[in-house]
Amino acid sequence: MPTGPASSGPAVLEVSDLSVEYVMDAGSVVAVDRVSLALSPGEFIGIVGESGCGKSTLLFGIAQLLAPPARITGGSVVFNGQNMVGLTDKQLAAVRWKDLSVVMQSAMNALNPVKSIGAQLKDAMRAHGVTEADRIADRSAQVLQMVGIDPVHLRSYPHQLSGGMRQRSMIAMAMLFTPDLIIMDEPTSALDVVAQRSLMVQIKELQQEFGFAVIFVTHDMSLVSHFSDHLMVMYAGQVAETGDTRALFGSPLHPYTAGLMEAFPSIRGPRRQLSGIPGSPPDLARPPEGCRFAPRCPQVMPQCATTPPGLYQVGGTDVRCLQYDGAGNAGSLP
Amino acid sequence: MAMLPPVPSPGAPPVRLLELAPATDQQARRGRAGLRRLVRAVRANRKASTGTVLLALFCLVALVPGLIAHDNPNATIYPRSLGPSARHLLGTTALGQDIFAQTVWGTRQVLIIAVGVGLLSTGIAVLIGVAAAFLGGLWDGSLNLLTDVLLVIPLFPLLIVIATYVQNAGTMVLVLVLTLTGWSYTARQLRAQALSLRNRDFLLAARVRGERRMYIVVVEIIPTMTSLLVASFLTNALYAVLFASSLQFIGLGDPNSDSWGTMLYWAENNEALQTGQYLWAVVPGACIATLGAAFALLNYAFDEIGNPALRPVRRIRANRAG
Amino acid sequence: MTGPLLAAAEPLLRTEGLTKHFKIGNALSQQVLHAVDDVGLSVGERQIVALAGESGSGKSTIARLLAKIYKPTSGEIYFQGKPLSSMRSRADTLHYTGLVPMVFQDPFSSINPVFRVSHGVLRGLKLHRPELSRQQRYAEALRVFDVVGLSPAAEVMQRYPHELSGGQRQRVGFAQALALRPRLILADEPVSMLDVSIRIGLLNLMVQLRDSEDVSILYITHDLASARYVADRLVIMYAAQIAEAGPIEEVLANPRHPYTQLLLSAVPDPKAPLGVGAETDKGEPPKVIDPTPGCRFRWRCPLATGECHSVTPPLRELLPAHTVACHVARADAVTEAFR
Numbered sequence: 004m005p006t007g008p009a010s011s012g013p014a015v016l017e018v019s020d021l022s023v024e025y026v027m028d029a030g031s032v033v034a035v036d037r038v039s040l041a042l043s044p045g046e047f048i049g050i051v052g053e054s055g056c057g058k059s060t061l062l063f064g065i066a067q068l069l070a071p072p073a074r075i076t077g078g079s080v081v082f083n084g085q086n087m088v089g090l091t092d093k094q095l096a097a098v099r100w101k102d103l104s105v106v107m108q109s110a111m112n113a114l115n116p117v118k119s120i121g122a123q124l125k126d127a128m129r130a131h132g133v134t135e136a137d138r139i140a141d142r143s144a145q146v147l148q149m150v151g152i153d154p155v156h157l158r159s160y161p162h163q164l165s166g167g168m169r170q171r172s173m174i175a176m177a178m179l180f181t182p183d184l185i186i187m188d189e190p191t192s193a194l195d196v197v198a199q200r201s202l203m204v205q206i207k208e209l210q211q212e213f214g215f216a217v218i219f220v221t222h223d224m225s226l227v228s229h230f231s232d233h234l235m236v237m238y239a240g241q242v243a244e245t246g247d248t249r250a251l252f253g254s255p256l257h258p259y260t261a262g263l264m265e266a267f268p269s270i271r272g273p274r275r276q277l278s279g280i281p282g283s284p285p286d287l288a289r290p291p292e293g294c295r296f297a298p299r300c301p302q303v304m305p306q307c308a309t310t311p312p313g314l315y316q317v318g319g320t321d322v323r324c325l326q327y328d329g330a331g332n333a334g335s336l337p
Numbered sequence: 338m339a340m341l342p343p344v345p346s347p348g349a350p351p352v353r354l355l356e357l358a359p360a361t362d363q364q365a366r367r368g369r370a371g372l373r374r375l376v377r378a379v380r381a382n383r384k385a386s387t388g389t390v391l392l393a394l395f396c397l398v399a400l401v402p403g404l405i406a407h408d409n410p411n412a413t414i415y416p417r418s419l420g421p422s423a424r425h426l427l428g429t430t431a432l433g434q435d436i437f438a439q440t441v442w443g444t445r446q447v448l449i450i451a452v453g454v455g456l457l458s459t460g461i462a463v464l465i466g467v468a469a470a471f472l473g474g475l476w477d478g479s480l481n482l483l484t485d486v487l488l489v490i491p492l493f494p495l496l497i498v499i500a501t502y503v504q505n506a507g508t509m510v511l512v513l514v515l516t517l518t519g520w521s522y523t524a525r526q527l528r529a530q531a532l533s534l535r536n537r538d539f540l541l542a543a544r545v546r547g548e549r550r551m552y553i554v555v556v557e558i559i560p561t562m563t564s565l566l567v568a569s570f571l572t573n574a575l576y577a578v579l580f581a582s583s584l585q586f587i588g589l590g591d592p593n594s595d596s597w598g599t600m601l602y603w604a605e606n607n608e609a610l611q612t613g614q615y616l617w618a619v620v621p622g623a624c625i626a627t628l629g630a631a632f633a634l635l636n637y638a639f640d641e642i643g644n645p646a647l648r649p650v651r652r653i654r655a656n657r658a659g
Numbered sequence: 660m661t662g663p664l665l666a667a668a669e670p671l672l673r674t675e676g677l678t679k680h681f682k683i684g685n686a687l688s689q690q691v692l693h694a695v696d697d698v699g700l701s702v703g704e705r706q707i708v709a710l711a712g713e714s715g716s717g718k719s720t721i722a723r724l725l726a727k728i729y730k731p732t733s734g735e736i737y738f739q740g741k742p743l744s745s746m747r748s749r750a751d752t753l754h755y756t757g758l759v760p761m762v763f764q765d766p767f768s769s770i771n772p773v774f775r776v777s778h779g780v781l782r783g784l785k786l787h788r789p790e791l792s793r794q795q796r797y798a799e800a801l802r803v804f805d806v807v808g809l810s811p812a813a814e815v816m817q818r819y820p821h822e823l824s825g826g827q828r829q830r831v832g833f834a835q836a837l838a839l840r841p842r843l844i845l846a847d848e849p850v851s852m853l854d855v856s857i858r859i860g861l862l863n864l865m866v867q868l869r870d871s872e873d874v875s876i877l878y879i880t881h882d883l884a885s886a887r888y889v890a891d892r893l894v895i896m897y898a899a900q901i902a903e904a905g906p907i908e909e910v911l912a913n914p915r916h917p918y919t920q921l922l923l924s925a926v927p928d929p930k931a932p933l934g935v936g937a938e939t940d941k942g943e944p945p946k947v948i949d950p951t952p953g954c955r956f957r958w959r960c961p962l963a964t965g966e967c968h969s970v971t972p973p974l975r976e977l978l979p980a981h982t983v984a985c986h987v988a989r990a991d992a993v994t995e996a997f998r
Contacts, residue, residue, distance in 0.1 A: 028381060053854045054825070151941060166714070167942050195713040195881050198942025200925040222854045225927040266856040268888035270911065270926045277888070279859035283824060538769035542779065542835070545726050545761050547753040547786045560773040 013084070015183050015216045016042040016065070021078035023057075023064045026071075032287045034060040036240040037078065044183065047210060047217045049227030049248070051263070052237035055284055058220045059108075061237070062188050065218070066105050067095055083183065100131055104177035106187040110169035114161040120147075120172050121157030127176055146175040150205060167198035174206065184216045191226065203230055225267055228252055236260050239284050239295040246320030256322045258302045294325065302326065378642045385642065388634030395628055399445040406441035410434060410595050418614055428616050430600075431607040439600055440620055446508055446596045447578060447628065453512040454519060454577035455570040461520040462569060463559065466527030470535060471554055481528075487521035496580060500589035507591045511584065515577050523569035530565050534558060567639055575632040582625045597621035669740045670701040671875055672725070672759070672843055676734035679720055683948070693947040694720040696899040697734070699974070702843060707869055707876045709886035709907065711922070712896035713944040718879045721896075722847045725877070726761045727752060739842075757787035760836040764848040766828035770820040776828075777816035779835040780804070787839045803837040806872065807864060826857040833864060843875045844868070850885060862889050883926050887911055895919050898955035899947045901974055905981030915977055915988040917960045917996035924997045940997070954986065962987045962996050 023035040035057045042048055052058045063069050065080050067087050080087045083102060087095065107113040115123055124143040133139060144154035150171040161169055170190050177185050187206075191199040207230050210217055219227055227234065228248060235245040236257065244257040255261040262280040282299040285291050291298065297307040307325055315327040379385040398405060408415075408425075413433040421428045427436035469480040499514050534540065543557050559566075584590055585598025592599060600621040604610075609617040679695040695717040702708045710718045723729045725736060727743065736743040738755065746752055760783075763769035770776060777800055784796040791799065804812035807830040820828060829849055836844045846865065850858040866889050868874045880886050886893055886907065893907040895918065903916040914920045921940060940959055947955065952971050957963040966986045974984040987994055 053856055165943055195942055195944075196883070196927075197713060197921060197925040197940060200927065201941045222856075223927070224855070228927070263856055266859045268859070268862070268884045270884045270887055270923065270928055274887065274908075276863070277859050278863075279856055538763040538765050539771040539779075541728070542761070542763060542769055542832075543771075543782075545728065545756055546779070546783050546835075547749075547756055548782070557771055561771065563773075 014041045014081075015044050015046075015083060016040075016218075017079075017081040018065060019079050019081070021061070021064055021080060022076045023060050023069065023073055024076045025073050030288055033076075033290070034073070034240055034287060035064060038237075038242055039078075040235060040242075040245070042184070042216045042218065045210070045214045045216055046233060047207075047219065047231045048233040048235060049224075049231035050218060050220045050235045050237060051222065051224045051227065052243075053222060053284060055287075056237040057240040057287075058237050059188055062105075062186055062218065062220050066103065066186050068105070100127065100177075100182065101180045102182050103184045103186070104180075104182045106170075106173050106177050106185060106190045108189040109193055110166070110173045110190075111161065111193075113173060114169060116161055119158050119160055120164075124157070124176060124179065127179055131180065142179065146178050147172070149178060149209060150175045165198075166194050167202060170194060170198075170202055171205070174202075174209075178209065178213070181213050182215055184218070186218045186220075188220045189222070190219075192221070192223075199226070206230070224263055236263070239290065240287055241295065242314060242321070242323060243296065244320060244322045244324075246318075250319060256317055256320060256327065257296075257324050258300045259296050262299075262301070294323075375642075379638070382638050382642055384634045385638030388631045388638055391627060391631035392635065395444055395448060395631065398441055399448045402441045402445060406435070406438040408435040408438035410438040410442040411593075418612075421616065427620055428614070430603065430617050431609070431612075431614060432603065436600075436616055436620060439595065440597070440624060442595045443597045443600060443621065444624070446594060447581065447598075447625070449508060450511055450515070450581045451574040451577045451628070451632070454515045454581075455574035457512065457516040458520040458573040458577075459523060459566055459569045461516065462522075462524040462527050463562075463566065465520070466524040467531045467554060467558065467562075469524075470528050470531030471550070471558075484521045484524050484528075487518065488525065492518055493580075493583070496584060497587070497589065500584050504589075505591045507594065511581050511590065512577075514584075515580055519573055519576055519580075523572060527562065527565060527569065530562055531558060534561060564639060568636055571632050571636040571639070575629050575636070578625060578629050578632065582621075597624050669737075670703045671706075671739065672877075673699075673701040673737045674721075674725075674734065675699055675737070677721070677724060677731055677736060678733045679717075679724055679729055680732045690948050693899045693950060695724065695731075696947070698896075698899075698901055700894050700901065700904065702875050702877055704842075705869055705873055705875060706892065707865065707878055707890045708892045708894060709878045709880060709890035710894050710896060711880055711883055711886050713881055713922075713942065715898075715944050715946060716896040717899040718896050719847055722761065722845045722877065722879055725759060725845055727756060753786065757783075757839040758842045759845060760839050760841050761845040761847060762829070762832040762836050762849050765852055766825040766832070767852075769832055770828055772820050774819075775817055776820055776823065776831045779831070780816075780838045783835055783838050799838060800834075803834040804831075806837060806868075807831075807834045808860070809834065824857075825853050826860060829853065829861055830864065833861075833868070837868070837872065837874075841874055843877060845877050845879075847879045848881070849878075851880065851882065858885060859888075865889050883911070883922055884928075895922070898945055898950075900955065901982070901984060902956070903981075903983045903985075904974075905978070909978070909981055913978075913981075913993055915981070915983040915990075915993065916956075916985045917962055917987070917994075918956050920995065921959070921997045954984075960987075960996060962994060 018038060018040045020037045020039055021035060022033060022037055025032045025034055038061055040048065050058045050061065060073065063073070064075055067080070067090070069075065075088050078088070082098065085098070087098070118126070121143055124146070125139050128139050128142065133142070143157055147154045147156065152168055152171055152175065156164065156168070164172065173190065191202050194202065203226065206217065219231065221227055231248045233245070234248045234251045236243045236259065238259050244251065244255065244260045251260065252264070255264055259280070265277055266279045268277060280299055285295050285298070291308075292311070293309045294300070294307040294312050297303050300307065304325060310325060312323050312325045312328065314321045314323050315329065317327050379389060411434065415425065415429045415433045415435055417429060417433045418431050419425055419429040425435050425437065427440065429435055430439070465480050465484065469477045495518055496514060503510050503514070540553060540557060543553050548557070582596070582598035582601065585596055586601045586605065588602055590596065590599055590602070592602060598621070601618065604614070604618040604621070607614075609615070677695055677698040681692040681694055682689055683692050684690045698717070698721060700708070700710070710721065712718045720729065724731055738759065743755070746755055770779065780800045780803060781796055784791060784799055800816060801812045804810075804816055809815040809827060809830050815823075815827075823831070832849065833844070850861050853861065862885055865876055865878065869876060878886065878890055890907050892905065893910045894904040895902045895910070895916065897918045902918045903910060903914065910919065911923065914923055925942070945955065953969050954960070954963070954967040954972050957967045960967065964986060970986070972984045972986045974982045977983045977988060977990045
């Protein structure tokens with residue numbers, strides 16, 4: 004497993020072979036298939052993939068927020084030394100928000116529309132044992148300032164704030180107890196480009212100041228390219244490639260990663276036609292036998308249809324592609 | 338392409354019957370795919386299958402009562418107050434009628450009232466609710482006022498007043514009375530859903546396409562509300578069963594009609610429970626309850642079929658990973 | 660009145676002083692929201708024009724004005740030289756909306772979930788091309804489904820919307836527009852709700868429609884990178900007004916308006932070096948309510964002068980075909996406000 008940049012202390016989060024299934028009447032769907040990742044303190048990992056690749060399910064699985072029919076069917080999630088899988092709600096409550104918090108995709112959905120921001124911050128603090136009114140007031144103003152919102156907005160309701168400000172208040176809420184790990188599920192996808200960039204920069208600044216680790220899930224690879232130390236590309240419920248961000252961007256090994264990067268029109272540089280990745284992801288209820296990307300892969304080999312590839316280590320990167328299994332397939336690289 | 342259960346987008350109404358998990362390509366080609374899926378969904382859901390079976394049973398009895406009960410329900414020729422026997426399955430009343438025959442023949446009127454009120458109420462509710470949502474302005478205001486006034490008036494006293502005025506309310510009158518007092522409840526719900534649909538892009542797309550307003554309301558909007566319409570029908574049918582029987586029980590119906598409520602009326606008049614003629618009172622009461630339950634079960638079932646989030650969840654013990 | 664020269668110069672669609680105001684607030688405090696103010700833009704034949712801006716800039720309102728969903732508060736829209744205000748009858752409007760249809764943003768709510776996906780196309784054909792018989796309508800539906808890449812057309816047409824992916828649904832939207840044999844398609848952020856990797860397919864489709872179906876497209880977006888990929892001309896909107904407009908490569912290479920520079924600096928580009936720490940702008944575009952004269956960007960602009968605070972900058976042609984509404988912008992040098 005690739006290790007992050009030299010950071011102090013043991014891993015904040017170690018996910019080993021985590022599998023999540025949706026058990027439905029028509030059969031079960033394995034949404035996350037044996038995914039592993041490790042996060043050191045202060046590390047920023049971006050999880051990237053198309054809709055339906057399992058990244059959000061993975062996130063919910065890590066945060067222990069899965070609801071039936073989804074459930075964890077294998078693997079462990081060790082956070083600060085404690086396996087979270089199988090803990091009761093009470094045990095989880097001790098960890099939640101104090102050491103681990105979550106920022107959802109759409110603030111308009113996650114925030115209570117009939118309560119002011121200040122009231123919601125107060126609720127969160129009281130739920131975790133802070134009851135003195137002045138401590139609550141001080142901390143509320145403090146976290147809002149941290150994210151660049153004027154504390155006068157403690158009295159505002161969510162619909163009175165702009166999209167960018169709502170997302171920032173979600174982050175403020177997540178920062179209430181300066182947790183060790185903040186998990187974010189596409190927090191910028193509803194924002195315009197300037198607000199998006201501003202929010203990303205703000206997150207990075209906060210991270211550098213307070214030293215928390217971040218898991219950032221998105222479908223927009225270029226968004227995390229400047230901010231993440233590590234990148235994990237998911238496809239059809241599995242890890243396709245994972246490694247140091249710059250290395251991955253510099254030379255993507257997995258054909259899917261390469262294809263994804265090709266799908267971004269550039270604002271600078273020469274104008275050329277892009278083709279994206281033809282076809283669509285497989286039906287996870289009936290995943291294909293061999294490599295799940297084989298039907299769409301421009302570098303497909305005959306054995307890809309029948310042999311499921313494992314995760315092979317190439318330098319500091321792990322790749323799920325038969326080209327790198329070390330059994331002499333590397334010769335077929337273009 | 339079945340992947341994960343559909344996640345409702347923000348602001349979208351809950352996923353209803355028509356937005357189920359996708360079928361395979363072959364099924365999509367067949368025109369009756371929708372019906373087949375519905376049948377499968379009903380069979381898979383316990384509430385739906387129970388409700389359907391019960392309702393089917395009552396419908397069968399209402400269709401061919403003569404085949405099931407051979408006695409004339411109104412004939413007072415039998416020995417009075419008999420207990421259950423081979424000849425009289427449920428015994429006889431204090432007036433010499435066969436209880437089984439009465440029960441069987443009484444099914445018809447109750448079902449007619451239930452279905453009649455269900456359909457008419459829903460029809461009026463749709464017209465008024467959807468019109469209010471789309472005409473807006475003064476129309477919305479006045480239709481709302483009408484709806485709210487009817488909602489606020491206490492239902493049962495209103496029914497009693499009307500029924501007393503009409504006297505000896507037969508089937509048609511009961512249907513009318515119950516419809517006129519019952520449409521307002523579901524009209525509110527339908528208006529609320531129509532309002533939430535108003536800003537959906539596909540309606541704007543229809544408007545930009547050049548469709549006329551009436552077309553948009555009838556063809557584009559109302560079909561997307563079918564699950565709410567079905568729910569409205571079932572709710573009103575249930576309400577009709579209970580209230581029609583109640584009105585008949587207190588003597589406002591036609592005392593000579595064949596109906597469960599009327600049976601209860603006569604049973605009460607003859608102090609059936611006090612004199613030990615339990616079946617005379619209990620049997621029609623149980624039938625009313627069962628038919629009501631059938632409608633209620635179906636109502637819950639349609640909600641569950643339409644919105645997977647409402648389905649009962651089998652408790653799975655926390656996974657102890659190793 | 661229109662000589663041959665003038666007729667050649669008249670663009671497919673042209674707006675003059677287009678303005679749309681909305682009254683907001685209750686009876687006690689009436690305010691006027693300026694959604695679109697004095698906009699003059701044009702779209703030529705076989706041209707893709709990108710209309711870019713943040714939320715609230717007015718770009719979606721312009722689309723709705725052009726689609727005749729809203730009536731302008733003032734100003735005029737000319738289509739093929741004819742003013743829209745002269746189209747009074749239902750037949751006129753129907754004719755126009757057939758030539759200028761709209762494609763919507765949200766693939767999950769822009770198609771009626773109750774009907775098969777062929778419904779919209781067939782209805783459109785029935786309303787706008789009544790001369791076709793039933794078989795002809797069906798054949799035409801098959802054709803447009805093929806053109807937008809939904810194959811096999813006969814099979815896909817029979818599906819319900821929930822059986823299609825987001826990208827496929829957006830293609831259905833384009834098919835519905837194509838069936839009417841349009842001259843100009845109003846595409847209101849057609850790819851912003853799709854995954855980034857699927858957008859390319861739709862963007863390529865738009866270019867293909869321009870080239871092979873002879874259709875112009877007004878592409879409304881907030882993403883400059885995708886605008887660059889498809890468009891010939893770029894119009895940047897800010898706070899209900901046009902900030903800058905011109906040939907797209909020219910505007911992106913030499914942005915003259917500080918707002919354009921801000922937008923460009925915010926586009927995530929993995930291949931470009933990062934300038935973290937230069938960010939102070941939070942991306943809070945204003946709601947234009949009862950505005951005062953002056954440049955509306957002045958509160959966010961590091962180069963604002965006294966004139967910017969009192970005089971609304973007019974849209975002037977700084978370079979050939981390249982117009983800018985800024986007092987500070989100069990033709991010869993790029994005044995860098997944001998990097």
